Amino acid sequence: MSIEEIPQGAEVQVISKNEKKARDLIKKLGLKQVKGISRVTFKQRPNVIYAIDQPDVYKSPAGTYVVFGEAKVDDINQRYAEQAAAAAAEGHDHDHDHEGHDHSHEDKSPEAITADLEKASLASPAEEEEEGDVDETGLDPKDIDIIIEQTQVSRAKAVRALKKHNGDMVNAIMEIS
Template sequence: MSQIEEIPQGAEVSIFSKNEKKARQAIAKLNLKEVKGISRVTFKKRGNQIYAIDNPDVYKSAAGTYIVFGEAKVEDLTQRLQQAQAQAGAEGVEPVAEGATPTDPASITADLQAASISKPEEEEDDNEEVDETGVSAEDVALIIEQTNVSRSKAVKALKKHDNDIVNAIMELSQ
């Protein structure tokens, strides 16, 4: 008589095929690092066709190449859009279930605006004058635009990196 164990509700269970086990063993030998926190991977194809992998196992190489394991399902964006429009038209505004994210355009716009508001960081050096000699005003403006920092911080970062815009932006973006 075989013993059957119950799987707790909400638990993730993976049963690997023989080929997938071999592929995972090969990946383990390549010293790839597992990327945590990815809940969905999508691949877009012509004709608004999308292959989506929910809860994938993602690995990254040192060169920036990604390997994704999971079950790919075909999703058609035009079909999903038509379904959403039909549902919104029939019900007016769709009620949002507890824990779900709202899908109406006004709430999505509000969420995007709230996410784009940058938190004020240390504003200590905003009031002090910074010597801008040897620094291009265009470079400073570009850094301010890309990183949303004060002018003095942008000038200091440019000087620290010998007018290297990329490294200055990278420093201020962290």
């Protein structure tokens, strides 16, 4: 089929030979395709998010996921700077009462919502509990240091997560992230 024969507005997906082989192997392994996922994001340490829009997601019976799609880097710091510049350019005036009027002019795109959630999670220390000496008995100090390095949390929070997951570093990191 040539390019001229493709109907206008049709979604066309070009798959490489290696990707096709990988997809066939996944089907042989018994992984089931998960429908309805529009975006997958992976967060990395210094405020960098890898986003895959319209991914093909497969799940194993054990709960492991395989994601196919084009990953794009999304820098949160750059997004914050752009939003601050846009807000300054618009000259937002928020000195008035917010009750009783519509905010329909606000951006409701998935990217804006993600940025708002990131901003809120970075700005709200209400979740932080009292920091102090935490009982680290039974835990490897190297494991605690790795969790602190990977997630940028306090030592007390890393210890609580490790204890909750009986020393399982992977699950502790996943809970914190």
